[in-house]
Amino acid sequence: MWTFLHKFASPKHFYRIAGKMIPWLAALTVLFMVAGLYFGLFVAPPDYQQGESYRIMFIHVPSAWMSLFVYVFMAVAAAIHLIWNIKLADVMASSSAVLGASFTFLALATGSLWGKPMWGAWWVWDARLTSELILLFLYLGYIALVAAIDDKRAAGRAGGVLILVGVVNIPIIHYSVEWWNTLHQGPTVTKFDKPSIHLSMLLPLLLMAAAFQFYFFTLVLMRARTEVLERERRSAWVEELLG
Amino acid sequence: MGKPSPDAAELQAQGLECIRGDRLLFCDLSFDLAAGELLAVEGANGAGKTSLLRILAGLSLPSEGSVVWRGHAIARRRAEYCAEMIYLGHQGGLKMDLSPLENLRLWLTLAGLEANDDAITHALATVGLDGYQDAPTRILSAGQRQRTALSRLLLSAAPLWILDEPFTALDTRGLTLVRQLLDRHADRGGLAVLTSHQPIEVSGPLRSLVLA
Amino acid sequence: MGKPSPDAAELQAQGLECIRGDRLLFCDLSFDLAAGELLAVEGANGAGKTSLLRILAGLSLPSEGSVVWRGHAIARRRAEYCAEMIYLGHQGGLKMDLSPLENLRLWLTLAGLEANDDAITHALATVGLDGYQDAPTRILSAGQRQRTALSRLLLSAAPLWILDEPFTALDTRGLTLVRQLLDRHADRGGLAVLTSHQPIEVSGPLRSLVLA
Amino acid sequence: MDSLVAAFLALLRRDLMLAFRHRGELANPLIFFLMIVTLYPLGVSPDVNLLRQIAPGVIWIAALLAALFSLENLFRTDFDDGSLEQLLLSPQPLPILVIAKVLAHWLVSGLPMVLLAPLLGLLLSMPATAVKVLVASLAIGTPLLSLIGAVGVALTVGLRRGGLLLTLLILPLYIPVLIFATSAVSAAAAGLPVAGQLYLLAALLALGVTLAPFAVAAALRISLS
Amino acid sequence: MDSLVAAFLALLRRDLMLAFRHRGELANPLIFFLMIVTLYPLGVSPDVNLLRQIAPGVIWIAALLAALFSLENLFRTDFDDGSLEQLLLSPQPLPILVIAKVLAHWLVSGLPMVLLAPLLGLLLSMPATAVKVLVASLAIGTPLLSLIGAVGVALTVGLRRGGLLLTLLILPLYIPVLIFATSAVSAAAAGLPVAGQLYLLAALLALGVTLAPFAVAAALRISLS
Ligand code: HEM
Ligand SMILES: Nc1ncnc2c1ncn2[C@@H]1O[C@H](COP(=O)(O)OP(=O)(O)OP(=O)(O)O)[C@@H](O)[C@H]1O
Numbered sequence A: 001m002w003t004f005l006h007k008f009a010s011p012k013h014f015y016r017i018a019g020k021m022i023p024w025l026a027a028l029t030v031l032f033m034v035a036g037l038y039f040g041l042f043v044a045p046p047d048y049q050q051g052e053s054y055r056i057m058f059i060h061v062p063s064a065w066m067s068l069f070v071y072v073f074m075a076v077a078a079a080i081h082l083i084w085n086i087k088l089a090d091v092m093a094s095s096s097a098v099l100g101a102s103f104t105f106l107a108l109a110t111g112s113l114w115g116k117p118m119w120g121a122w123w124v125w126d127a128r129l130t131s132e133l134i135l136l137f138l139y140l141g142y143i144a145l146v147a148a149i150d151d152k153r154a155a156g157r158a159g160g161v162l163i164l165v166g167v168v169n170i171p172i173i174h175y176s177v178e179w180w181n182t183l184h185q186g187p188t189v190t191k192f193d194k195p196s197i198h199l200s201m202l203l204p205l206l207l208m209a210a211a212f213q214f215y216f217f218t219l220v221l222m223r224a225r226t227e228v229l230e231r232e233r234r235s236a237w238v239e240e241l242l243g
Numbered sequence B, C: 001m002g003k004p005s006p007d008a009a010e011l012q013a014q015g016l017e018c019i020r021g022d023r024l025l026f027c028d029l030s031f032d033l034a035a036g037e038l039l040a041v042e043g044a045n046g047a048g049k050t051s052l053l054r055i056l057a058g059l060s061l062p063s064e065g066s067v068v069w070r071g072h073a074i075a076r077r078r079a080e081y082c083a084e085m086i087y088l089g090h091q092g093g094l095k096m097d098l099s100p101l102e103n104l105r106l107w108l109t110l111a112g113l114e115a116n117d118d119a120i121t122h123a124l125a126t127v128g129l130d131g132y133q134d135a136p137t138r139i140l141s142a143g144q145r146q147r148t149a150l151s152r153l154l155l156s157a158a159p160l161w162i163l164d165e166p167f168t169a170l171d172t173r174g175l176t177l178v179r180q181l182l183d184r185h186a187d188r189g190g191l192a193v194l195t196s197h198q199p200i201e202v203s204g205p206l207r208s209l210v211l212a
Numbered sequence D, E: 001m002d003s004l005v006a007a008f009l010a011l012l013r014r015d016l017m018l019a020f021r022h023r024g025e026l027a028n029p030l031i032f033f034l035m036i037v038t039l040y041p042l043g044v045s046p047d048v049n050l051l052r053q054i055a056p057g058v059i060w061i062a063a064l065l066a067a068l069f070s071l072e073n074l075f076r077t078d079f080d081d082g083s084l085e086q087l088l089l090s091p092q093p094l095p096i097l098v099i100a101k102v103l104a105h106w107l108v109s110g111l112p113m114v115l116l117a118p119l120l121g122l123l124l125s126m127p128a129t130a131v132k133v134l135v136a137s138l139a140i141g142t143p144l145l146s147l148i149g150a151v152g153v154a155l156t157v158g159l160r161r162g163g164l165l166l167t168l169l170i171l172p173l174y175i176p177v178l179i180f181a182t183s184a185v186s187a188a189a190a191g192l193p194v195a196g197q198l199y200l201l202a203a204l205l206a207l208g209v210t211l212a213p214f215a216v217a218a219a220l221r222i223s224l225s
């Protein structure tokens, strides 16, 4: 296992293995996405309170989850990079940032689309909404910092430190709903002991969540591959590859 | 470059490589330096002298290779290495709003040495700053600032000196002074790595390393 | 110092006095400089060379006396004087985030000259910065920055050069280059006031002014 | 004359280029304002009525702070790298060059605020009429902030750690601008006429544009001597 | 060990000395803070009820901005004159030296605000119980601001014109502090218990004191390499 990891962590092997994984991941993304959309849009019944508008949940909730997940993923990668000095981890972190920011933006946009019928306003200064906005700022801060430093190695490590420091905000975003009584929905799905959501709605939600996960990994690997090529452009194997 | 003689060598550069931006400044650079040896790093403007010295001082990391001090990679034993090394870069590291005396006092304490005002005043007088020890550094001339920075060499017993263009802005008496300091350092078994675009005339042997 | 010969003199210092803090750096300092003459200001560290040059450039005011250019006190005709003079101080006046090309382009325009990219690229190549014209100045080495600053001398036809330690950080080829520039400038009837702690070897005559 | 125009444009261009060289920088003022405005619902209260009430003041104070924050860059970096020295040695009239620099500063720090104000007003639920006046007051007031700020920076540029001293010098001069501007916006929200305050602001701006460049030029010469 | 204590004290002393060398500087953060707070009655509304309502938020936001403003001095000047390089070359453990610098920053910028808060609370007509909690929240929160800020500055110190970038990096990290602190003060004003929020702040501070110095040290090494 360890040797496999080490092998995987070498840029050359990563490039090759990732190249093989991408088509499979892309196929899974499409599969889950189609299934999720089908169950979500055609099978799941309208909500007894919200009618049809609740269906935006199938985009909103997965992207909100992803916005948090990607940050944690980046934090883990940054930690690996800083502690063991594995360059590939940095490639992963920096390739994820833009995706994370996009998911966050998507959660914000769909959330405010949903907020209009639900709360009568596009935007309210509620704890969870605000903290999601802050998450967007965290991503943007990382992107700006990395872009501002010329030296790639230094940029990666500086960004890593920033990401790790920002991790404190993640639990705050997640628990903000419990700490302050706010407008936003409390945990409905993540209460595993007694899910307060009907199965016919839960199933498409989970399918969509899985689809988003696969989508993220597909894109991250694709971005990481170009990034690896860019960084290793001076090495023998890349020159050989590009002829 | 001299042959590796690992037993005597105090400072070793092992296969150093430095890449800045797209340019490879040097690669596979190795040398050993034994006690009492002075090494002049030479090269045209932009050859990579400053980059090399910063790597030797542990301020930046080489993209390949490592620097070894008394048998240990410096990245592993940073504190011990820093206690035995003085680095003087292009900038003196002086606070313009403090006097030379205050600047040196802090520097000595940070270096883990005892800050003795008499000793500092004496050192400042030696480098020709008699009467300036309490003036704010801001008003000193370029050469006087350089002298203040150099007076550290008098105050510490660190065996390794890493000096980036120590002769900048010095007048002829200043030059002589630094040369004498280097001579004495080598006599006592100290090591020094330095750069300079002016000839370095020391009485002992001076090895040189040319960066192309 | 040469005798005053007011007719031929282009630059005149008349009874200059400079006091910094409590110290009188120089007083009653007068000299004349005619076309084609180079003046080396000499003196130990802290003698007041930089202070004098800044007064000559009109950047600071002397406590007594005045600087006269072609018969007029420079304080009166600042614009005309500035158009005919180049001052290079300890700092190059380069923006680290811009490329040498961009830096020079702006400088030329500010100096009221036409900024011609080909001419600038050519000048940069002459000072040995071929291939660096579009790199951010931040990444240049100390000597390369100095060369960028010096390339102004190639681009302007100003008759008066005021150069504070132009040889700093230059390697031997850089030194030769600047010496050649000075020679050519004198041949063409230009004037220069400069300081340096390194010997200034020019082929023409070099007057010198020693500050004690 | 031609060479003066060329110098003016070149300087303006350089300062804008420096501001936008780092790819991200362009978006920064935007995010800065958004963030400062975000602090209020969080720190004060998310209550819509309250927010609407404090909105003009909050946006204007943010504009003021943004100007203050970015002022350091106006001459400080030029001073540190010696290019201010070279500016003073240009044969072109210094006050004109100063205007180029101040203009660049406003384009980077003030203009985005003017353009962003409608969005911020919306976020803080301001009424539409008030938003219009807010935009107008920002359009007239922010150049004034840049001009006044430039005088302060020019005076303190030679001093190390002038940051706080600068604030001390400038904020009292900013306060009249703040008062006129916010009172115009509040008047608009209350349905009252606002022309008086806006004319006053415009008069101040006219005064600033004619006098400030000379003050800045003089202050720079003193700071560098 | 002894030499570590000596180095710590010497660095602390130097930074304080630098701050107080210019006679005026000592009063500056204080005046800055006072001024920001006075902008509100001017810019927002002099209505007492409104002011009382927004007071905790306003005071805290001012504290936050004052911290942000003064941060530049924390490492930037040291970087520019090369003394940061020398700090990194000290054989003493860098995180400890970082603590000395952050402590000096807090003593100059944070402590005055804590001491001044009762006066400001009075000026904005806050009830006495709330003022007490305000002081407590500032006492726990401002060191946290200095610590978090230090990380941001350390990350951006090598970059020219880091001002806006710094804001972008730091403000998101400041927001939790702001939220807990102001919610404590509002709770106190409403007669609710506040121990929860203050404990949380204290926990964050404990976390900050133990972790931030390491993050700062790492960031400094990266920025200088
Ligand atoms: C701009 C507006 C909104 C934003 C920024 C936002 C943000 C978020 C975030 C960050 C999460 C993930 C929480 C976590 O897993 O810890 C989430 C989940 C969720 N949101 Fe929103 N939201 C918004 C509007 C809405 C609206 C209007 C509704 C519907 C009433 C809604 C319903 C939900 C639901 C049901 C969940 C799943 C909760 C769970 O089980 O964890 N959101 N939202
Ligand atoms: N980020 C970068 N990208 C590309 N090139 C760089 C970068 N940083 C530095 N360089 C180049 O690296 C070279 C080495 O610079 P260094 O300062 O080490 O030279 P040096 O030998 O000390 O020169 P000098 O004698 O002028 O002081 C320079 O040519 C410089 O242009």
Ligand SMILES: Nc1ncnc2c1ncn2[C@@H]1O[C@H](COP(=O)(O)OP(=O)(O)OP(=O)(O)O)[C@@H](O)[C@H]1O
Binding pocket: B139, B140, B141, B142, B143, B144, B169, C020, C021, C022, C023, C025, C043, C044, C045, C046, C047, C048, C049, C050, C051, C052
């Ligand atoms: N404000 C001041 N108060 C007191 N003395 C000052 C002040 N400013 C400068 N000096 C002194 O003036 C002298 C002249 O400085 P200047 O920079 O002109 O010297 P220089 O000849 O250029 O020296 P170098 O060869 O070192 O560059 C120095 O001794 C300096 O200490």
Ligand SMILES: [Mg+2]
Binding pocket: B049, B050, B051, B164, C141, C142, C143
């Ligand atoms: Mg060098």
Ligand SMILES: [Mg+2]
Binding pocket: B141, B142, B143, C049, C050, C051, C164
């Ligand atoms: Mg000098």
